[in-house]
Amino acid sequence: MDQEVIFWTILGMALVTYIPRLLPTLFLSGRKLNPIAGAWLRLIPPAVLSAMLLPSLIVREQRLDLSFDNLFFVAALIAFPVAYRFKSLSATVVVGMGVVALGRYLGWST
Numbered sequence: 001m002d003q004e005v006i007f008w009t010i011l012g013m014a015l016v017t018y019i020p021r022l023l024p025t026l027f028l029s030g031r032k033l034n035p036i037a038g039a040w041l042r043l044i045p046p047a048v049l050s051a052m053l054l055p056s057l058i059v060r061e062q063r064l065d066l067s068f069d070n071l072f073f074v075a076a077l078i079a080f081p082v083a084y085r086f087k088s089l090s091a092t093v094v095v096g097m098g099v100v101a102l103g104r105y106l107g108w109s110t
Helices: 003-028 035-058 071-086 089-105
Strands: none
Touching: 035 071, 071 089
Protein backbone atom coordinates (compact mmCIF):
# COMPACT_ATOMS: atom_id res chain seq x y z
CA MET A 1 0.00 0.00 0.00
CA ASP A 2 1.23 3.47 -0.83
CA GLN A 3 2.63 5.46 2.14
CA GLU A 4 0.54 8.48 1.21
CA VAL A 5 -2.67 6.43 1.33
CA ILE A 6 -1.68 5.09 4.74
CA PHE A 7 -0.97 8.62 6.00
CA TRP A 8 -4.33 10.00 4.78
CA THR A 9 -6.16 6.97 6.16
CA ILE A 10 -4.62 7.42 9.61
CA LEU A 11 -5.28 11.16 9.53
CA GLY A 12 -8.89 10.61 8.48
CA MET A 13 -9.43 8.02 11.19
CA ALA A 14 -7.93 10.39 13.78
CA LEU A 15 -10.25 13.20 12.70
CA VAL A 16 -13.32 10.97 12.71
CA THR A 17 -12.42 9.87 16.24
CA TYR A 18 -11.38 13.26 17.60
CA ILE A 19 -14.06 15.59 16.18
CA PRO A 20 -17.05 13.92 17.93
CA ARG A 21 -15.18 14.32 21.22
CA LEU A 22 -14.08 17.88 20.55
CA LEU A 23 -17.38 19.39 19.38
CA PRO A 24 -19.40 18.81 22.58
CA THR A 25 -16.49 20.15 24.61
CA LEU A 26 -16.35 23.30 22.53
CA PHE A 27 -20.10 23.90 22.52
CA LEU A 28 -20.76 23.02 26.17
CA SER A 29 -17.72 24.57 27.85
CA GLY A 30 -18.74 27.41 30.11
CA ARG A 31 -22.40 26.37 30.13
CA LYS A 32 -24.28 24.91 33.04
CA LEU A 33 -26.19 21.77 32.12
CA ASN A 34 -29.62 20.93 33.42
CA PRO A 35 -29.09 18.48 36.34
CA ILE A 36 -31.27 15.89 34.62
CA ALA A 37 -29.22 16.14 31.42
CA GLY A 38 -25.99 15.90 33.42
CA ALA A 39 -27.21 12.81 35.25
CA TRP A 40 -28.30 11.25 31.96
CA LEU A 41 -24.94 11.98 30.31
CA ARG A 42 -23.08 10.38 33.22
CA LEU A 43 -24.97 7.13 32.60
CA ILE A 44 -24.00 6.84 28.93
CA PRO A 45 -20.47 5.35 29.38
CA PRO A 46 -21.58 2.50 31.68
CA ALA A 47 -24.54 1.78 29.41
CA VAL A 48 -22.36 1.59 26.30
CA LEU A 49 -19.76 -0.52 28.10
CA SER A 50 -22.45 -2.91 29.33
CA ALA A 51 -23.96 -3.23 25.87
CA MET A 52 -20.57 -4.07 24.40
CA LEU A 53 -19.54 -6.42 27.19
CA LEU A 54 -22.69 -8.45 27.81
CA PRO A 55 -22.60 -10.57 24.63
CA SER A 56 -19.03 -11.69 25.34
CA LEU A 57 -20.06 -12.74 28.85
CA ILE A 58 -23.13 -14.80 28.08
CA VAL A 59 -22.63 -16.12 24.55
CA ARG A 60 -20.32 -19.08 23.96
CA GLU A 61 -20.04 -20.95 20.69
CA GLN A 62 -22.94 -18.99 19.20
CA ARG A 63 -25.42 -19.92 21.93
CA LEU A 64 -26.61 -18.38 25.17
CA ASP A 65 -24.70 -19.85 28.11
CA LEU A 66 -25.79 -18.82 31.59
CA SER A 67 -24.31 -21.87 33.28
CA PHE A 68 -21.54 -22.01 35.84
CA ASP A 69 -19.35 -23.68 33.21
CA ASN A 70 -18.99 -20.23 31.59
CA LEU A 71 -15.96 -18.75 33.38
CA PHE A 72 -16.55 -15.21 32.09
CA PHE A 73 -20.16 -15.25 33.28
CA VAL A 74 -19.09 -16.48 36.73
CA ALA A 75 -16.38 -13.80 36.90
CA ALA A 76 -18.99 -11.16 36.06
CA LEU A 77 -21.32 -12.49 38.76
CA ILE A 78 -18.51 -12.20 41.30
CA ALA A 79 -17.33 -8.77 40.06
CA PHE A 80 -20.81 -7.23 40.01
CA PRO A 81 -21.19 -6.99 43.81
CA VAL A 82 -17.71 -5.45 44.00
CA ALA A 83 -18.75 -2.82 41.46
CA TYR A 84 -21.98 -2.14 43.32
CA ARG A 85 -20.36 -1.93 46.75
CA PHE A 86 -17.19 0.02 45.97
CA LYS A 87 -18.23 1.86 42.78
CA SER A 88 -14.68 1.49 41.56
CA LEU A 89 -13.91 0.47 37.99
CA SER A 90 -10.36 -0.51 38.96
CA ALA A 91 -11.48 -2.79 41.79
CA THR A 92 -14.11 -4.38 39.57
CA VAL A 93 -11.64 -5.05 36.77
CA VAL A 94 -9.03 -6.46 39.17
CA VAL A 95 -11.57 -8.81 40.77
CA GLY A 96 -12.96 -9.94 37.41
CA MET A 97 -9.51 -10.52 35.93
CA GLY A 98 -8.41 -12.27 39.11
CA VAL A 99 -11.35 -14.67 38.95
CA VAL A 100 -10.64 -15.44 35.29
CA ALA A 101 -6.91 -15.91 35.97
CA LEU A 102 -7.61 -18.18 38.93
CA GLY A 103 -10.16 -20.14 36.94
CA ARG A 104 -7.72 -20.66 34.08
CA TYR A 105 -4.95 -21.61 36.50
CA LEU A 106 -7.26 -24.22 38.01
CA GLY A 107 -8.09 -25.59 34.56
CA TRP A 108 -11.52 -24.06 34.07
CA SER A 109 -12.07 -23.93 30.31
CA THR A 110 -13.52 -20.79 28.80
